[in-house]
Amino acid sequence: MVRVEPQVVDLERWPALAPPSGVPGQPPVLIAQALRRSARELGLRIDYPDASAAGEYDAPVRVVLREPEHFWARLAECGVVGLGESFMAGDWTTPDLCAAITTLAPWIAANADCAHPGERAYGREGRGSVGGGRRRGCPVTVELEDSVPGALTSLYTDETMSTSGAVFASGARTRSRLQDGTDVVHLEAPSPAPRRGDLGDAQRRSADTMLTLAGVEDGSHVLVATPGWGELPMRAAERGAHVRTMTASTERLSALGSRFAAAGLDEEISLFLGAPSDAAGMVDAVVAADPGATAGRAGHDEVI
Incomplete structure (x- = not known):
């Protein structure tokens, strides 16, 4: 550096x-x-x-x-x-x-x-505006999805450019049940240690796992509230789902549009400039990944 x-x-x-x-x-x-x-x-x-x-x-x-x-x-x-x-x-x-x-x-x-992570955007009490606030004495918009530029993200990720947790095939799984009856699956670190070449498949497996848990299938209407760099909405579209997603960044809008078109999925994915709260209508599932990881515990309520 x-x-x-x-x-x-x-x-x-x-x-x-x-x-x-x-x-x-x-x-x-x-x-x-x-x-x-x-x-x-x-x-x-x-x-x-x-x-x-x-x-x-x-x-x-x-x-x-x-x-x-x-x-x-x-x-x-x-x-x-x-x-x-x-x-x-x-x-x-x-x-x-x-x-x-x-x-x-x-x-x-x-x-x-x-x-700690998330406090930059949401404050130490876990509250704040997702869209902005005052920083260093001047108005600044803090967008979680734009905290790291795509060119930099591509240097430390795989071809999916996903920054959320990956699911490796060799990671042991254990299931437990919370007091409220919720089933939780814990995924252990893979063994032996994975190589970077394994990351792409692991990220795609992570997206597929999330979509399966959300019940996304052929014909489902899905809102991908945080598209990341496009892998999650693309995996949903490849299942035959009708996908809507959005971004507040004009730069990311262009990058996502180009990626969807290159994959032949621009007809299956409706992409617009705006916030998740701007989306109207009924959907079968709402999914989000990358900015949730970026926000940390303090920002989860705001992201959700």
Whole structure:
């Protein structure tokens, strides 16, 4: 990954890289104190602008803070996402980015004062507007489906470009029943460890499993509330279902339309620009996948 200098960042397009205006309360201070105390245990050396340091001199991982206050504020507001944004904004640097992220990300995810997935869009209380809100003192629309551009998504996914959980054929399954009578199937990690080439089939299997659980079959009328990059609505259409799906992004609208046409499914899938709440009429099933994973627990109620 290449660090982006702040002066070349288009802050209209990437407002999250703007210097943070401050996070209310004590979380940034508590995060700073906690990481300083944990540095030695993590095998981490932290160099501060005032020439002070935390951790062992010869620690295997070194992080140089250029804008400590910005760094702590981003972790408090955005958690692991803030770690990446602060690196791109130039708040910190390191001679080994992979080692630094491998060390810092789990610590941030486990720290209660750092924001968790979904809180960026929905707030720490799990409430907020799916369509937007105020961020860093200026109006910003936070769309979960556009949090990662397609060009970047394609670098770490398979040909389906799905970002939700995959279902590998070799993963053991156990079934349990909740107190309310709901049956839950737990899918274990595959064994042996899968290769990247296995991911496409696993993602298609995941989409098929979801559609089967929703009762989607030939002739069903289905609303795919979150199309991702198109795999879920395409799998539904291939079953003979009548599919409607939507996106709030003009860029994604074009990408999805092109993909549906290339697969010969543009007649079976009705695609429009808008939000799920804009859809009218009766359907047999409503399915959603990728942004639910992105939202985390805090945002599930809003997504649903």
